[in-house]
Amino acid sequence: MKLPRSFYQQSTLDVARQLLGKYLVREHQEGTTVGRIVETEAYVGPEDKACHASKGRTARTEVMFGPAGYAYVYLIYGMYDCLNLVTESEDYPAAVLIRAVEPLEGIDLMKARRRTDRLHNLASGPGKLCQAFAIDRKLNGGDLCDKVLYLEDRGEPVSKVVTTPRIGVDYAGPWKRKPWRFLVQGSEFISKP
DNA sequence: CAAGAGATCATCT
DNA sequence: GATGATCTCTTGA
Numbered sequence: 001m002k003l004p005r006s007f008y009q010q011s012t013l014d015v016a017r018q019l020l021g022k023y024l025v026r027e028h029q030e031g032t033t034v035g036r037i038v039e040t041e042a043y044v045g046p047e048d049k050a051c052h053a054s055k056g057r058t059a060r061t062e063v064m065f066g067p068a069g070y071a072y073v074y075l076i077y078g079m080y081d082c083l084n085l086v087t088e089s090e091d092y093p094a095a096v097l098i099r100a101v102e103p104l105e106g107i108d109l110m111k112a113r114r115r116t117d118r119l120h121n122l123a124s125g126p127g128k129l130c131q132a133f134a135i136d137r138k139l140n141g142g143d144l145c146d147k148v149l150y151l152e153d154r155g156e157p158v159s160k161v162v163t164t165p166r167i168g169v170d171y172a173g174p175w176k177r178k179p180w181r182f183l184v185q186g187s188e189f190i191s192k193p
Numbered sequence: 194c195a196a197g198a199g200a201t202c203a204t205c206t
Numbered sequence: 207g208a209t210g211a212t213c214t215c216t217t218g219a
Contacts, residue, residue, distance in 0.1 A: 041211070050211070060204065078201035080212050097211060127212050137203095168211050191212095 003151040008068035008144065012087040012094040016042040016182050019085075021158035022151050024101050026133040031109045033133050035101030035123055037151075038187040041166045042180040043084070044094045050172035053093030063141050064093040071149060073130070073140040080127030081136045085144060085151075099167070099181070100124045102189040103132070125191040160185040167192065 003022065008015060019040050026033045043051035052074070053061045063072045064086055072084040072095050084095035101123045103110055110122045110132035123129035130136065135149065144150050163179040170176055183190055 043211075052211080055205075058205075074211090075203060077210060077212050078203070082211060084211085099211085125212070166211070171210085 001153055002145070003153060005067075005069040005145050007151075008085060008087050009089070010087070012042045012044045012096060013180065015085070015087045016040045016096045016180065017161060019096060019098070019151070020161055020182055020184050021156055023104070023154055024098065024129075024133070024149075025152055026135065026149050027147060028134050030134065031106050033106035033109055034104045035129065035133070036104055036156075037098060037101050038184040039098075039100035039190045040182045041097040041099055042094075042182075043097060044180070046093060048172075048178075049175045050166060050169035050178075051093065051095075057093070061093060064095050065091055066141075069144045071135075071139050071142045071144055073135060073137050073142075075137060076127070081130040082126040083130055083133075083135050083139075097126060098129065099126050100187075100189055100191045101129055102187065120188060124189050128191075158184050 019037050022037050024035050046054055048054055053064045057065050067090045068087050070086045072086055073081055076082050083098045086095045088094045103122045111117055114122050114132050123132045139149055162183045162185045164181045165177055166181045
């Protein structure tokens with residue numbers, strides 16, 4: 001079943017943890033791709049220096065200030081897109097970054113888009129999975145309760161969850177230490193240990 | 194296998 | 207004018 005908007009309206013840390021084991025579904029003219037989420041990160045509110053919205057309400061961060069259940073997609077390092085799911089209440093800027101999924105459906109399509117045959121290199125990173133799933137900034141602000149990009153609960157629980165500090169946020173002062181990265185323990189499809 | 198450099202541009206100062 | 211919520215390729219052990 002498709003995750004309802006109420007799912008995204010919970011606290012960001014809860015959403016990030018509960019997203020593990022859920023299914024990311026992308027419907028595209030070229031075909032449908034599906035993956036099981038194995039790695040997420042939470043970016044929580046205006047105080048969190050690692051969160052883009054800590055710099056204020058701008059054109060880029062506007063979506064994060066909006067209601068829950070919408071996609072925040074931005075370009076990083078001039079070449080890769082990253083997918084986030086907006087959480088919590090309107091006017092409270094927070095989101096969950098999807099960092100890695102285990103490829104399940106549309107694998108040939110992912111291989112073509114990623115230009116590799118290595119299953120483990122298709123979606124094991126935020127930039128990689130956006131490439132594999134054809135997610136770019138055109139989807140920024142898109143409704144996750146619509147049918148282009150959404151999440152499903154297929155009732156398969158996650159064995160065990162591990163947390164670590166977030167990746168690539170050394171500039172965030174004390175916030176870089178927060179254990180807000182969530183991983184499915186033992187998954188071979190995560191971005192890094 | 195590990196470490197380092199380079200690619201590349203929207204966003205904010 | 208500086209800088210990233212990254213990835214790939216090259217180098218060297």
